Amino acid sequence: MTTPLPVQATFDDLGTPLHEVTFVVVDLETTGGSPLASEITEIGAVKVRGGEQLGEFQTLVNPGLPIPAFISVLTGITDRMVADAPRIETALPAFLEFARGAVLVAHNAPFDITFLKTNAQRLGLEWPGPRVIDTAHLARQLVTRDEAPNRKLGSLARLFQASTTPDHRALHDARATVDVLHGLLGRVGSLGVTTLEELSSYSSRVSPAQRRKRFLADSLPSAPGVYVFKDGQQRPLYVGTSVDIRRRVRTYFTASEHRTRMAEMVGIAESVTPIVCATPLEAEVRELRLIAEHKPRYNRRSRFPERAVWVKLTVEPFPRLSVVREVRDDGARYVGPFSGRKQAEQAVAAVHEVVPLRQCTTRLSPAKPTAACVLAELGRCGAPCTGQQSVADYDAVVSQVTAALTGDAEPLVRALEQRMAELAEQERYEDAGSVRDRLLTLVRGTARAQRLAPLAASPELVGARWRAEGGWEIVCVRYGRLAGTAVAARGTDPMLTVEAVRASAEVVAPPTGPVPAALPEETEKILRWLETPGTRLVSLDGEWTCPVNGAGRSRDRLEPLVRSQEQVAGFDEPRGRTLHRPPGAVASGAAAAG
Known part of the structure; x- marks a missing residue:
C-alpha cells in the first residue's frame, strides 16, 4: 500500500x-x-x-x-x-x-x-x-x-x-x-x-474515523471536474462530479453527508484522485465513462450499461418483435435502450395489445405453412404461419409498427388509449392500468431511440453556450460521443477555439446501426446540453431532427398521469385529474431537437 x-x-x-x-x-x-x-x-x-x-x-x-x-x-x-x-x-x-x-x-x-x-x-x-x-x-x-x-x-x-x-x-x-x-x-x-467549518457542521453521526480522513481533501483543486475515491490498492470505490472538487470532497467528512454507504466508503478510502475538466459537461461524461469502466461498488447508477436491452423488429418475410442485448447493422428497426428485460417486454406487450403482429419465435416461410397457434384462434394474429395471411397483407400490419417506431406514434398511442377506455367500460381497471404502464414504457423507449438516432448518425456537431462568468463553452460531438470541449475566454474570438477543438477532437468511428458511438446515457447528457436555452449550433455535418408526432410528444403528455400511481381505467377518467395536452407540435429541422 x-x-x-x-x-x-x-x-x-x-x-x-x-x-x-x-x-x-x-x-x-x-x-x-x-x-x-x-x-x-x-x-x-x-x-x-x-x-x-x-x-x-x-x-x-x-x-x-x-x-x-x-x-x-x-x-x-x-x-x-x-x-x-x-x-x-x-x-x-x-x-x-x-x-x-x-x-x-x-x-x-x-x-x-x-x-x-x-x-x-x-x-x-x-x-x-x-x-x-x-x-x-x-x-x-x-x-x-x-x-x-x-x-x-x-x-x-x-x-x-x-x-x-x-x-x-x-x-x-x-x-x-x-x-x-x-x-x-x-x-x-x-x-x-479543530476548525469553525467543522464545528458548524458537527454531528455525532460522523464518526471520529470519518473525520480523521478529511486530510484527503486538503490538496484537491477548487475547480470543476471528477473525483475518484480509491482504496489502498488504488481501486476506484466511488466516482462523483462537482463544480468545486475540494469543497465537495470535504463534505464526505462532515454531517453534510447523510448516506450510510458513503461513511463506509470513506472508512475504506486511502486517496482521492481529482480530474479537472474544462466544462461541466465534460465532467458528467467522464464520470459516466469511469463508472462504466471500473464499476465502483459504491456507485449505484450507470454501473452496468451493457445490461441495457433493445426491442428489435426483425428482418424476415414475417417480422416480429424481439428483445435483444446487441444492436447489429442488419437493417432491422431497433427501439431503446431499455433499462432491463422487464421494461422491454412491457413495450413489446403494448404493441401486441393492439397490433396483430405474430408473437411466435419460429422463423416462418411463405412456402412452408405450419399449424396455427392459439393466438390465431383468438384473432390476435393473422396466422401467416398457415398461409392465411400473405407477405403483402402482413406487411400492412408491420407498417403500423414501423411508423410508430420511426416517426408517427399517434395512431398506435390512440389505439392503446381506446383499449384502455374499453377496459374501463368493463370496469377492468387493473387491466387498464397495466395497459397504461405498458404504453408509457413503449413511448419512453421509442422516444429515446428517436432522440439518439439522428445524433448517432451525424459525423460532427459543434455547439456553443454562453457562460454566466463570461466566455463560451465549446462542445464537439461526433456520432453522439463527446469528442472535445474547451472554453473560449471572455474577449477572445470563440471561432478560434472552435477550430482548435475540432482539430484536436477525438477521432470517432461510425457506430453500428442506430446506437451512438458512446453510452446512450452520454449522448442523452449531450442532448440535454444542446437543448438548453441559449445554446447555439455552430456547425452540423449530418441531420438533427425529431418527428413532429414522434413518441416524445406522447411521452410528455402521458408521463404526469402515470406518476400519480393511481390505478385508473383510462387517461380521460383519472379520478379528478384531467389530461393535459401540450399545445402545438414539436418542430423538426436540421437544427431542431425533440
Missing part, C-alpha cells in the same frame, strides 16, 4: 482554527415566545476568543408595552426597571456593532436569532448574516443522559461547572453559556474538530 505524502495546505484550505474565532455569546429576555407578538426586554452578550474574554454588552430594553406578570416573576424584570431604558431602535444597532464580524453563539439559538433578525428587518437594519452556533444542538450531540437529565442551560452549566449560575437575566445567562461553549469545544476538540 502506498502511503500518500503529507501536504501542507493553506489556512483557506484547512478552515478557520477555532482558537482564532471571535465568538459573541448572546442571550435575550423577552415578553413572550413569538417575535411577531412579543418584544425584547434585555440583551446580554459576552465576546470571547481563544478562551479569553474580550468584552461584555448589557442593556435593558423598553418594550413599549406592559411586561406580563409571569414574565416578571420568571426574569425579575419589571415595567419600572425598563421605564427609562432605551428602545430597541437604539439597543439593537449598538448590539450589532458590538457583534460585528463575530460568530454568534446562543443556547437554543433559533429563538434568540429569530428575535434579532425580526427586529432588524422591522427597523430597516441590514442583518449581517453571521455564522451561528447553537450550544443546545451541540450538547445534544455530545452530552449523554447519564451526564445531564436534559440539555437545558442550567443542567449544562452544572455539568461544566460554570462560574455563573443562569437565572433568566440576559448577561448572567450569556456568561453561563460561555462556560458551556468552552466545555463543548473541549469535547469536539478531542474528536478531531
Whole structure:
C-alpha cells in the first residue's frame, strides 16, 4: 500500500482554527415566545476568543408595552426597571456593532436569532448574516443522559461547572453559556474538530474515523471536474462530479453527508484522485465513462450499461418483435435502450395489445405453412404461419409498427388509449392500468431511440453556450460521443477555439446501426446540453431532427398521469385529474431537437 505524502495546505484550505474565532455569546429576555407578538426586554452578550474574554454588552430594553406578570416573576424584570431604558431602535444597532464580524453563539439559538433578525428587518437594519452556533444542538450531540437529565442551560452549566449560575437575566445567562461553549469545544476538540467549518457542521453521526480522513481533501483543486475515491490498492470505490472538487470532497467528512454507504466508503478510502475538466459537461461524461469502466461498488447508477436491452423488429418475410442485448447493422428497426428485460417486454406487450403482429419465435416461410397457434384462434394474429395471411397483407400490419417506431406514434398511442377506455367500460381497471404502464414504457423507449438516432448518425456537431462568468463553452460531438470541449475566454474570438477543438477532437468511428458511438446515457447528457436555452449550433455535418408526432410528444403528455400511481381505467377518467395536452407540435429541422 502506498502511503500518500503529507501536504501542507493553506489556512483557506484547512478552515478557520477555532482558537482564532471571535465568538459573541448572546442571550435575550423577552415578553413572550413569538417575535411577531412579543418584544425584547434585555440583551446580554459576552465576546470571547481563544478562551479569553474580550468584552461584555448589557442593556435593558423598553418594550413599549406592559411586561406580563409571569414574565416578571420568571426574569425579575419589571415595567419600572425598563421605564427609562432605551428602545430597541437604539439597543439593537449598538448590539450589532458590538457583534460585528463575530460568530454568534446562543443556547437554543433559533429563538434568540429569530428575535434579532425580526427586529432588524422591522427597523430597516441590514442583518449581517453571521455564522451561528447553537450550544443546545451541540450538547445534544455530545452530552449523554447519564451526564445531564436534559440539555437545558442550567443542567449544562452544572455539568461544566460554570462560574455563573443562569437565572433568566440576559448577561448572567450569556456568561453561563460561555462556560458551556468552552466545555463543548473541549469535547469536539478531542474528536478531531479543530476548525469553525467543522464545528458548524458537527454531528455525532460522523464518526471520529470519518473525520480523521478529511486530510484527503486538503490538496484537491477548487475547480470543476471528477473525483475518484480509491482504496489502498488504488481501486476506484466511488466516482462523483462537482463544480468545486475540494469543497465537495470535504463534505464526505462532515454531517453534510447523510448516506450510510458513503461513511463506509470513506472508512475504506486511502486517496482521492481529482480530474479537472474544462466544462461541466465534460465532467458528467467522464464520470459516466469511469463508472462504466471500473464499476465502483459504491456507485449505484450507470454501473452496468451493457445490461441495457433493445426491442428489435426483425428482418424476415414475417417480422416480429424481439428483445435483444446487441444492436447489429442488419437493417432491422431497433427501439431503446431499455433499462432491463422487464421494461422491454412491457413495450413489446403494448404493441401486441393492439397490433396483430405474430408473437411466435419460429422463423416462418411463405412456402412452408405450419399449424396455427392459439393466438390465431383468438384473432390476435393473422396466422401467416398457415398461409392465411400473405407477405403483402402482413406487411400492412408491420407498417403500423414501423411508423410508430420511426416517426408517427399517434395512431398506435390512440389505439392503446381506446383499449384502455374499453377496459374501463368493463370496469377492468387493473387491466387498464397495466395497459397504461405498458404504453408509457413503449413511448419512453421509442422516444429515446428517436432522440439518439439522428445524433448517432451525424459525423460532427459543434455547439456553443454562453457562460454566466463570461466566455463560451465549446462542445464537439461526433456520432453522439463527446469528442472535445474547451472554453473560449471572455474577449477572445470563440471561432478560434472552435477550430482548435475540432482539430484536436477525438477521432470517432461510425457506430453500428442506430446506437451512438458512446453510452446512450452520454449522448442523452449531450442532448440535454444542446437543448438548453441559449445554446447555439455552430456547425452540423449530418441531420438533427425529431418527428413532429414522434413518441416524445406522447411521452410528455402521458408521463404526469402515470406518476400519480393511481390505478385508473383510462387517461380521460383519472379520478379528478384531467389530461393535459401540450399545445402545438414539436418542430423538426436540421437544427431542431425533440
